[in-house]
Amino acid sequence: TWSAVPAGPPDPILGVSEAFKADKDSKKINLGVGAYRDDKGKPYVLSSVKKAEELLASSHPDKEYLPITGLPEFTKNAAKLAYGAESAPFASNSIAVTQSISGTGALRIGGAFLAKFYPHAKVIYLPVPTWGNHHSVFRDSGLEVRTYRYFDKKTVGLDFAGLKEDLQNAPEKSIVLFHACAHNPTGVDPTQEQWSELSDLVKEKQLFPFFDMAYQGFASGSTSRDAFAVRHFVSEGHQIALAQSFAKNMGLYGERVGAFSLVTESPEEKARVESQLKIVIRPMYSNPPLHGARIANAILSDGALYKEWEDEVKGMAERIISMREKLYDSLTDTLKTPGEWGHIKSQIGMFSFTGLQPEQCKALAEKAHIYMTADGRISMAGLNGGNIEYFAESVDKVVRG
Numbered sequence: 001t002w003s004a005v006p007a008g009p010p011d012p013i014l015g016v017s018e019a020f021k022a023d024k025d026s027k028k029i030n031l032g033v034g035a036y037r038d039d040k041g042k043p044y045v046l047s048s049v050k051k052a053e054e055l056l057a058s059s060h061p062d063k064e065y066l067p068i069t070g071l072p073e074f075t076k077n078a079a080k081l082a083y084g085a086e087s088a089p090f091a092s093n094s095i096a097v098t099q100s101i102s103g104t105g106a107l108r109i110g111g112a113f114l115a116k117f118y119p120h121a122k123v124i125y126l127p128v129p130t131w132g133n134h135h136s137v138f139r140d141s142g143l144e145v146r147t148y149r150y151f152d153k154k155t156v157g158l159d160f161a162g163l164k165e166d167l168q169n170a171p172e173k174s175i176v177l178f179h180a181c182a183h184n185p186t187g188v189d190p191t192q193e194q195w196s197e198l199s200d201l202v203k204e205k206q207l208f209p210f211f212d213m214a215y216q217g218f219a220s221g222s223t224s225r226d227a228f229a230v231r232h233f234v235s236e237g238h239q240i241a242l243a244q245s246f247a248k249n250m251g252l253y254g255e256r257v258g259a260f261s262l263v264t265e266s267p268e269e270k271a272r273v274e275s276q277l278k279i280v281i282r283p284m285y286s287n288p289p290l291h292g293a294r295i296a297n298a299i300l301s302d303g304a305l306y307k308e309w310e311d312e313v314k315g316m317a318e319r320i321i322s323m324r325e326k327l328y329d330s331l332t333d334t335l336k337t338p339g340e341w342g343h344i345k346s347q348i349g350m351f352s353f354t355g356l357q358p359e360q361c362k363a364l365a366e367k368a369h370i371y372m373t374a375d376g377r378i379s380m381a382g383l384n385g386g387n388i389e390y391f392a393e394s395v396d397k398v399v400r401g
């Protein structure tokens with residue numbers, strides 16, 4: 001029956017982890033997948049998460065199904081975290097929101113809802129480059145995927161002029177995807193002034209902004225600073241779509257906790273939109289998983305746990321920032337590696353787009369047991385006090401050829 005099914009290519013990111021696992025060398029480093037590691041290189045369970053789990057275990061909650069749109073307290077608190085309690089649509093109960101299977105699920109629900117109900121051409125513009133899965137998610141949701149310029153290889157920074165030109169030339173009312181903060185894979189974000197300009201451009205062209213916020217708190221260490229773009233657009237009157245993930249900022253990767261929301265005109269419109277979100281979700285997976293949403297909600301709704309969580313997010317962000325500084329110092333001061341490395345310090349969030357070429361990445365894997373995606377992206381969280389020097393020296397060697 002399946003003789004005509006061709007073997008598919010391995011996932012470009014998860015495939016890196018496979019290669020890493022197969023390598024038996026003790027010096028090996030995995031800088032592929034974007035999961036936080038502590039300074040010993042170990043997966044990190046936040047202490048606020050552990051406490052939330054203890055609280056939950058001691059209350060012996062039941063295992064009944066959640067409603068189709070998830071745990072109501074959780075979705076309300078997730079929206080509050082993203083939009084801010086003082087946001088007008090939040091305060092007036094006009095945000096339609098549903099729990100989702102982490103950020104990916106939120107994007108997929110959003111894509112499917114837009115494919116069904118967006119009243120204009122069902123075209124979405126994605127930045128170049130972007131998280132590779134965006135293309136597949138939106139294509140499989142039934143949207144036509146196009147792209148806009150984002151990253152300038154020459155400056156290893158934002159191609160703001162190219163970005164604006166491409167959005168200017170997009171048909172009016174097109175959907176446009178923005179990374180809310182900590183752009184993956186480049187680590188390059190617009191400044192606050194540039195976001196304001198983008199908000200004006202989006203308004204002028206009547207584009208529909210869809211924000212993917214997978215790293216709130218992880219970029220700067222502050223959940224409100226990282227929500228700047230989302231909150232600014234909403235305060236400017238944009239009715240945005242938003243995908244949220246709690247994978248990174250709460251370290252809940254495998255628990256699959258997220259939310260998808262749409263800003264609407266009124267509580268009445270919100271109710272209609274939510275009724276249709278249910279109809280989109282029901283045949284996909286019926287209703288979302290319980291445990292992770294309970295953990296996230298316990299943290300978001302308890303003053304002391306919330307404070308502890310905010311400190312922990314800040315701690316993770318700061319450790320990554322300190323690795324950026326160390327790596328920059330090693331390459332420039334200690335090793336005097338040829339090239340310009342300032343972007344390692346200026347980039348934001350989990351990833352750094354190093355500028356290493358595919359053959360250099362290949363050489364790092366083969367000669368130094370260091371694994372990263374072929375585009376030269378490294379997960380900064382994979383670096384720590386024990387391996388950063390070895391990493392810098394290995395980079396120095398491949399750059400010198």
Ligand code: PMP
Nearest residue numbers: 102103104131184212214245247
């Ligand atoms: N969007 C972006 C930009 C991401 O980097 C990621 C995680 N790599 C996601 C969405 C979704 O992740 P998850 O489904 O694990 O929340």
